[in-house]
Amino acid sequence: MPRPFEHLTQMFQAALDRVDPYKMIVNHVRLEGSRLLVSFEDERHEVDLDRFERVLVLGAGKASARMGKALEDILGDRIHSGLLSVKYGHAEPLKHIEVVESGHPTPDEQGVGAAQRIADLVRAADAKTLVLNLVSGGGSALLPCPISLDLPEGPLRLTLEDKQNMTRALLACGADIGEINCIRKHISAVKGGRLLKLMAPARSLNFILSDVVGDRLDTIASGLTSHDETTFEEAMAIIEKYQLQDKAPANVLRTLELGVQGRIEETTKPGDPATELASNILIGSNQAALTAACETARSLGYNTAALTCALTGESREAAKFLWGIAKDVRKTELLVKKPACIIAGGETVVTLKGEGKGGRNQEMALAFLAELARDELKGADIFFLSASTDGTDGPTDAAGAFASAELVEMAHAAGLSINASLRDNDSYHFFERIGRLLKTGPTMTNVCDLHMVIVSP
Ligand SMILES: Nc1ncnc2c1ncn2[C@@H]1O[C@H](COP(=O)(O)OP(=O)(O)OP(=O)(O)O)[C@@H](O)[C@H]1O
Ligand SMILES: O=C(O)[C@H](O)CO
Incomplete structure (x- = not known):
């Protein structure tokens, strides 16, 4: 060589070492008595764990298991339970948090199962639950939760296959991650901050590692815990820009059309009360x-x-x-x-x-x-x-x-x-x-x- x-x-190895998610969390998060103290640059939070009956750790992404390991080392038995979806080969043995390996970049059944269980867990979370979400790049593919709608003319159920075909078309067409995730958010039951609405009234602290240029929280892992700045109209414009009308599954096009017509609720927008319960903390970036x-x-x-x-x-x-x-x-x-x-x-x-x-x-x-x-x-x-x-x-x-x-x-x-x-x-x-x-x-x-x-x- x-x-x-x-x-x-050597330079590349040093870079990897600096962005080890374990180190990033343990260097900035600590437990003092019952107080969880978080301090990342201008993001400072203090949460009294005694105010909560349970602490749930959830999330998805290629780096999320390593983030989970850090939280386990800090919080130990304070963690009630947890579930993370990571890419195959990206798991880490954890004690309190279950780690599921799922398909990436094309989503699979494992991911659907994990997303369904996470959705169920957050729906059951109440005001006595503190949710710690560990979000990192890859999360979009690892947490597929196809939207399911009951319309007057009959049900519209997106399938895993629809998501897989849409993902393949998007990854091959030259669209950037902001554009890809704009579409993903509008055909998902959890992305684009929809997870936040399911999670309310639980309080959440969300640790986010950015793999997105510009670090837009509504783009990283399709903004699971962030309000969304994008719209159904923009999603449709992206389909047109990359001429995906023939490649996008019919169910996806139908969903986007209904959205443009205002017949489907938009993703979670700024000012939504559910966003008030969430603190998003960017732990690192490129x-x-x-x-x-x-x-x-x-x-x-x-x-x-x-x-x-x-x-x-x-x-x-x-x-x-x-x-x-x-x-x-x-x-x-x-x-x-x-x-x-x-x-x-x-x-x-x-x-x-x-x-x-x-x-x-x-x-x-x-x-x-x-x-x-x-x-x-x-x-x-x-x-x-x-x-x-x-x-x-x-x-x-x-x-x-x-x-x-x-x-x-x-x-x-x-x-x-x-x-x-x-x-x-x-x-x-x-x-x-x-x-x-x-x-x-x-x-x-x-x-x-x-x-x-x-x-x-
Ligand atoms: N034969 C190929 N040559 C060059 N690039 C390819 C080829 N096949 C796929 N790609 C590119 O690989 C990318 C998807 O792979 P990868 O899993 O590395 O993406 P990623 O952006 O890291 O995923 P994520 O953002 O979800 O973490 C797409 O941008 C796609 O265009
Ligand atoms: O999962 C994703 O959406 C990409 O990795 C960007 O965060």
């Missing part, structure tokens, strides 16, 4: 990971530039943007002096056109490699890593992939075509063949993606 790749891996990566880069001797936590757009376009910056730094050192490390975070999208296997980070590394292959200076001074902090980039077992000039040679030697692999969205098989995938396994955290470029002197 070339030295710069080792450095990029910024923390980016900061840790920068600190490590500095300690390894690089002059470091943190570009943004909000890199979005098509992966292959973002790769060109980062490549342009790398070339600028090589030539002018205007942004930062060499040896340089340029770091960005965010979440891009991939509009799937091919039948291959990959993820948005692997696709970005492949598109970066395409630029390296065209470089007149042969790019021996530029090294790149793009990786997802949850450890699973797209439906693959890799977190991301590396790129450097040496890989262009390796690909040629292996008879691989960068352009053909890009055309097929087949980045996984490409990097697997040349042994340059980054594999971490499930990291139990989730704060979007990191992209890091080293420019050597």
Whole structure:
């Protein structure tokens, strides 16, 4: 492994360590006698547990089991019971909280079962119940609760299959997570803050780890515990924007149409009394990971530039943007002096056109490699890593992939075509063949993606 790749891996590991949800919770939440004290930047809360007869821990997301472990270590027997839905392979043995593993990114029966049980638990919660919700990215897929309506003309029951087909169409069309979740919220019985209405009159403290650019609470895990800023009209406009009329299941289109006509109640809106009972606490985001990566880069001797936590757009376009910056730094050192490390975070999208296997980070590394292959200076001074902090980039077992000039040679030697692999969205098989995938396994955290470029002197 070339030295710069080792450095990029160290920076990524440091970033993961900083956003370990266990540490984020135990460092900011403590129990003093019967008082639960929470302090995250400007969010401070104090709750007297003796005022409640029971404490329930609920939630969903790739990082939620690790958050649950932290709460168990802090609260011990104070937790009455709990239920979390996490992605397969993301469970953690817990004592008071049951952890169910469910399908992601396409929801499955396990998720439906967990969502149903969570809905039942919150419906039964009264004013003597304190609910602690642990919400993290992935929660949308892990808590599928298809809306069910009794209309004068007969029942309208969305099925798991409807949700699965809608999810597949949304993930492939290039829509960003705000758009995807706008639709998810309007066809769910718990998302878009509908969980809050089921939970009233119980009080809730909701710990939220952001995997969404801009950290909008109504987007993370489709805003289970947040009021919703989006509307049925916007959901319908997204269907039209991505021409999903033929791909969206008939039941979904019908639900959205009825919503636009005002025949279905909107998601929970700002000012709804149910929102008054909930405190939403953002425990971490991409910024923390980016900061840790920068600190490590500095300690390894690089002059470091943190570009943004909000890199979005098509992966292959973002790769060109980062490549342009790398070339600028090589030539002018205007942004930062060499040896340089340029770091960005965010979440891009991939509009799937091919039948291959990959993820948005692997696709970005492949598109970066395409630029390296065209470089007149042969790019021996530029090294790149793009990786997802949850450890699973797209439906693959890799977190991301590396790129450097040496890989262009390796690909040629292996008879691989960068352009053909890009055309097929087949980045996984490409990097697997040349042994340059980054594999971490499930990291139990989730704060979007990191992209890091080293420019050597
Ligand atoms: N062959 C492929 N090449 C590139 N990207 C792909 C490919 N197949 C799927 N994807 C992308 O993978 C993404 C879904 O995978 P992933 O589970 O990593 O998403 P996620 O955003 O991390 O999930 P969540 O936000 O729910 O935590 C989609 O953006 C999809 O476009
Ligand atoms: O679950 C989801 O909706 C995404 O991961 C964004 O939080």
